Amino acid sequence: xxxxxxxxxxxxxxxxxxxxxxxxxxxxxxxxxxxxxxxxxxxxxxxxxxxxxxxxxxxxxxxxxxxxxxxxxxxxxxxxxxxxxxxxxxxxxxxxxxxxxxxxxxxxxxxxxxxxxxxxxxxxxxxxxxxxxxxxxxxxxxxxxxxxxxxxxxxxxxxxxxxxxxxxxxxxxxxxxxxxxxxxxxxxxxxxxxxxxxxxxxxxxxxxxxxxxxxxxxxxxxxxxxxxxxxxxxxxxxxxxxxxxxxxxxxxxxxxxxxxxxxxxxxxxxxxxxxxxxxxxxxxxxxxxxxxxxxxxxxxxxxxxxxxxxxxxxxxxxxxxxxxxxxxxxxxxxxxxxxxx
Amino acid sequence: xxxxxxxxxxxxxxxxxxxxxxxxxxxxxxxxxxxxxxxxxxxxxxxxxxxxxxxxxxxxxxxxxxxxxxxxxxxxxxxxxxxxxxxxxxxxxxxxxxxxxxxxxxxxxxxxxxxxxxxxxxxxxxxxxxxxxxxxxxxxxxxxxxxxxxxxxxxxxxxxxxxxxxxxxxxxxxxxxxxxxxxxxxxxxxxxxxxxxxxxxxxxxxxxxxxxxxxxxxxxxxxxxxxxxxxxxxxxxxxxxxxxxxxxxxxxxxxxxxxxxxxxxxxxxxxxxxxxxxxxxxxxxxxxxxxxxxxxxxxxxxxxxxxxxxxxxxxxxxxxxxxxxxxxxxxxxxxxxxxxx
Numbered sequence: 001x002x003x004x005x006x007x008x009x010x011x012x013x014x015x016x017x018x019x020x021x022x023x024x025x026x027x028x029x030x031x032x033x034x035x036x037x038x039x040x041x042x043x044x045x046x047x048x049x050x051x052x053x054x055x056x057x058x059x060x061x062x063x064x065x066x067x068x069x070x071x072x073x074x075x076x077x078x079x080x081x082x083x084x085x086x087x088x089x090x091x092x093x094x095x096x097x098x099x100x101x102x103x104x105x106x107x108x109x110x111x112x113x114x115x116x117x118x119x120x121x122x123x124x125x126x127x128x129x130x131x132x133x134x135x136x137x138x139x140x141x142x143x144x145x146x147x148x149x150x151x152x153x154x155x156x157x158x159x160x161x162x163x164x165x166x167x168x169x170x171x172x173x174x175x176x177x178x179x180x181x182x183x184x185x186x187x188x189x190x191x192x193x194x195x196x197x198x199x200x201x202x203x204x205x206x207x208x209x210x211x212x213x214x215x216x217x218x219x220x221x222x223x224x225x226x227x228x229x230x231x232x233x234x235x236x237x238x239x240x241x242x243x244x245x246x247x248x249x250x251x252x253x254x255x256x257x258x259x260x261x262x263x264x265x266x267x268x269x270x271x272x273x274x275x276x277x278x279x280x281x282x283x284x285x286x287x288x289x290x291x292x293x294x295x296x297x298x299x300x301x302x303x304x305x306x307x308x309x310x311x312x313x314x315x316x317x318x319x320x321x322x323x324x325x326x327x328x329x330x331x332x333x334x335x336x337x338x339x340x341x
Numbered sequence: 342x343x344x345x346x347x348x349x350x351x352x353x354x355x356x357x358x359x360x361x362x363x364x365x366x367x368x369x370x371x372x373x374x375x376x377x378x379x380x381x382x383x384x385x386x387x388x389x390x391x392x393x394x395x396x397x398x399x400x401x402x403x404x405x406x407x408x409x410x411x412x413x414x415x416x417x418x419x420x421x422x423x424x425x426x427x428x429x430x431x432x433x434x435x436x437x438x439x440x441x442x443x444x445x446x447x448x449x450x451x452x453x454x455x456x457x458x459x460x461x462x463x464x465x466x467x468x469x470x471x472x473x474x475x476x477x478x479x480x481x482x483x484x485x486x487x488x489x490x491x492x493x494x495x496x497x498x499x500x501x502x503x504x505x506x507x508x509x510x511x512x513x514x515x516x517x518x519x520x521x522x523x524x525x526x527x528x529x530x531x532x533x534x535x536x537x538x539x540x541x542x543x544x545x546x547x548x549x550x551x552x553x554x555x556x557x558x559x560x561x562x563x564x565x566x567x568x569x570x571x572x573x574x575x576x577x578x579x580x581x582x583x584x585x586x587x588x589x590x591x592x593x594x595x596x597x598x599x600x601x602x603x604x605x606x607x608x609x610x611x612x613x614x615x616x617x618x619x620x621x622x623x624x625x626x627x628x629x630x631x632x633x634x635x636x637x638x639x640x641x642x643x644x645x646x647x648x649x650x651x652x653x654x655x656x657x658x659x660x661x662x663x664x665x666x667x668x669x670x671x672x673x674x675x676x677x678x679x680x681x682x
Contacts, residue, residue, distance in 0.1 A: 042400040042432040059383040060443035060478050091383040102401035104494040149485045153445040155496035
């Protein structure tokens with residue numbers, strides 16, 4: 001409920017409509033767990049009742065240079081949703097259900113309307129997960145930020161029963177790797193993608209992106225997908241989950257592998273979406289760099305026993321998310337290997 | 342335990358010593374509530390056992406343009422501690438005990454050594470409060486941040502029994518206002534203070550500040566005081582607590598006043614520290630603006646019944662913090678008034 005405006009401050013005078021929008025957006029995220037009142041120093045949220053050993057899962061993150069694309073496109077709400085969904089996935093991989101979110105918006109010469117757009121996007125992401133936007137901080141600091149730019153970060157608070165938390169330690173040889181389709185770049189690889197699209201290809205934000213039938217803005221601002229509804233129905237059958245962010249498939253999947261386990265990814269099991277092949281060709285990027293930077297169409301990987309795969313796929317399909325078996329766990333040494341079966 | 346480095350990334354190669362310092366700093370903050378392992382996607386911390394209705398108190402904040410003073414002084418650890426202590430106070434006012442902290446460090450052309458200094462300062466603040474540094478994000482984004490600058494934000498997670506949470510609703514006429522001495526500007530008013538010190542007074546960072554016998558750097562980087570140990574021993578006797586940040590005494594005290602209550606502050610009950618009179622004289626600042634921007638020597642105000650004042654003062658004295666009765670609550674309309682008794 002708290003929303004502070006820092007000293008070097010946002011000029012809120014004469015922006016009553018935008019202020020009202022911010023207040024309304026925040027109010028729509030109140031949940032039965034919310035406590036306290038607007039204007040409090042800290043936001044409050046109850047731990048759900050009936051838990052035996054409630055454990056918090058916490059993550060702080062930003063959306064990186066995707067904000068620069070949003071600035072160029074003058075579109076401020078989608079990155080707010082990106083931030084929330086990215087954070088939801090980061091704690092979902094431990095089995096946690098989100099209960100609260102806090103944002104930090106800082107920049108130089110932001111208008112209150114832009115801030116309201118950002119907060120509305122954040123609130124939309126929170127509502128979709130029945131999570132309270134429990135607070136936030138907004139600061140204008142011209143001495144730090146380049147004129148007209150802003151940065152966006154957030155912290156998510158989720159909760160899980162301690163003995164139900166997923167750490168990857170139950171992963172074993174024979175488990176399958178189930179890929180969940182991403183919606184695009186999600187929030188990673190924007191420094192390289194921007195260099196290719198704007199510098200190498202010489203495109204502007206409203207141009208059509210290569211042979212994709214959509215504009216650069218639309219493609220690059222596709223919202224980071226939340227896998228909460230796809231995965232939660234089968235969470236108890238999952239041995240491990242990797243959110244594919246910076247570092248790509250290998251860099252993230254390796255983080256959850258226990259000793260004695262190697263992940264073998266079959267690169268022929270899917271065709272990366274056209275966006276990725278367009279970037280690769282236009283940028284002259286090696287397959288190794290593509291794999292290290294981009295998600296290549298895979299937003300999340302679940303590691304689970306073969307017999308659990310059909311239910312997991314059905315749950316994802318019911319949420320509108322495509323999935324496929326992309327490989328398996330074999331005996332080996334905590335590495336990820338791309339290999340045809 | 343998580344510490345992510347964003348894509349546009351911090352170059353960690355060739356900085357093994359600094360990396361090790363970061364890892365060691367984070368490891369020193371592990372508490373009995375910590376769960377999980379390094380490299381996890383989200384940090385984990387248990388809710389303390391034996392609580393009936395555990396309620397989280399959350400706050401996200403930055404340190405504002407104090408970072409610009411730290412940059413000028415090439416001193417990176419103290420603002421980390423500022424960030425933690427500021428956050429501790431923001432949830433202490435609701436009666437909460439901190440259990441976890443997450444930081445967000447973003448900038449342009451930071452060295453890993455500077456990041457390590459920042460994280461060490463944050464970890465020092467966390468250790469002092471037996472709170473886990475449960476995660477953090479570090480991002481280098483030259484497109485957003487002016488060259489060589491960085492911003493620093495953090496989120497604190499504390500816990501309180503729901504029926505013990507302090508909201509100010511038990512404040513009543515006759516209660517006393519107990520002032521807790523600040524250590525200086527804390528983290529507010531730096532835009533105005535920098536203008537006065539560097540522009541009006543023409544001082545440089547290592548010059549002596551006016552007739553104070555200390556350098557500009559030393560005075561302006563005095564660490565924001567945490568009142569946790571001063572207040573916690575008497576927390577059950579407190580009716581309300583206001584952390585004096587941006588907006589000064591009036592702007593923050595008014596936030597906790599219930600209907601029917603006015604706070605009357607006796608400005609003759611203390612002499613603002615010399616730093617504030619120096620800034621006022623050098624800047625030609627009106628008393629009204631001084632009161633609206635600076636804490637004037639008061640970092641926290643406790644509202645409590647007269648009979649609880651001696652114990653509160655004894656607890657603060659045991660923690661080395663000066664206190665004095667600075668006014669009282671009278672029947673009135675949710676305002677703060679400066680008036681001689």
